[in-house]
């Protein structure tokens with residue numbers, strides 16, 4: 001057992017899938033386009049150009065914030081984050097600092113020791129930078145991505161193991177897709193992870209006096225590997241009596257180690273100040289209510305409902321709520337199944353094992369598979385006769401006008417044959433004989 | 436308010452301005468004077484005044500998410516000192 005424990009926080013950037021950019025109306029659909037064909041004076045940072053807010057992006061940011069249980073701030077403002085880098089056209093990024101749009105949420109994650117609540121500090125709105133490529137000693141710049149809406153979600157340093165980090169990142173990705181605000185594709189850079197890692201002696205309450213930022217890691221797997229390496233590196237350094245300092249590190253996948261990118265001495269001084277060219281945001285209660293009501297059922301809620309409502313196992317419920325499309329496919333199949341006497345668990349198993357195309361009528365498929373054997377009218381007639389003679393009470397109440405008991409008779413026919421009858425046909429035949 | 440050389444160097448670095456020793460001395464003078472001038476604001480009583488972040492004073496002004504026509508690649512690159520294959524070119528920086 002280690003004498004040290006990790007203290008970790010996560011910053012996640014997600015590019016919203018709006019049609020146009022955050023502060024101009026250039027197309028935000030830049031992927032694979034010719035360089036510098038989606039720009040204008042605003043996103044090129046030309047002098048005198050004035051930004052204006054994309055309301056769809058603001059809505060997307062609020063959708064994310066509300067789904068994470070955040071409060072939408074009464075007043076929120078944009079600020080300029082000043083630094084020089086060639087991908088930044090204006091010499092500053094429009095971001096939020098002191099007045100973020102969404103604050104104080106939380107998410108439940110599962111780690112090595114079970115469930116844990118991770119506090120969300122904020123979900124704020126900002127803009128993406130241009131894209132650089134480094135070729136032959138020069139740097140090429142494409143500003144098509146400059147100004148694409150970006151939401152940053154920052155947690156408190158609440159993670160204590162990498163399983164929690166992984167679960168959190170996966171759940172966020174799932175959430176972005178459920179909400180339809182982003183494709184959240186890691187490889188394409190729609191979603192980017194940064195982790196703040198430090199370690200402290202077990203039992204210590206205060207946060208460590210330093211933290212190492214892990215940046216520019218574009219897969220869940222690399223992130224976990226980088227964090228694990230970093231925890232080990234830091235513990236070893238402390239055990240050797242070294243003092244750790246604030247720094248930024250990257251991940252070298254070939255060497256399987258983190259490397260120093262920027263030390264404290266070179267730390268940025270962003271000189272944030274309120275963006276004078278943009279109005280502040282005051283989101284009304286009715287607007288917040290509208291967004292809340294339009295939100296889909298969240299994946300983790302769906303998962304528990306699938307367990308309680310349909311009696312699915314946790315693992316099956318998880319698979320079937322993985323994507324909104326999958327969940328909708330499952331539930332519409334369950335709806336079909338209800339009419340055909342095919343149960344939710346049968347449907348769940350079929351979908352998970354057979355992986356049918358979303359256009360397949362699963363309930364009918366299962367029924368044909370099971371039932372195909374007894375489709376013969378004569379055979380079904382005999383079964384109906386038997387059911388009628390074996391259930392005089394039901395037959396009597398049916399004849400007295402309680403027609404719903406027909407379901408019970410159909411059920412009896414199903415049981416009799418191990419489910420190998422066509423419920424619709426049996427019902428028809430029963431009704432004929434009783435009617 | 437007096438700015439010393441180190442502070443000017445730091446500000447110059449943050450502003451990405453290469454300053455010679457001579458310019459640093461000159462800038463210290465000038466920036467100090469500007470700060471003194473602005474410092475007159477410290478004499479105003481602002482106890483009961485809310486800060487203004489935006490002179491227009493409006494809020495929630497937004498526009499809908501409809502893309503408009505962008506500049507052509509040629510127009511976008513018109514002022515570039517160096518360009519190649521549709522890209523702006525700058526002296527090499529290492530990927531962070």
Ligand SMILES: [Zn+2]
Nearest residue numbers: 024026040043
């Ligand atoms: Zn633009």
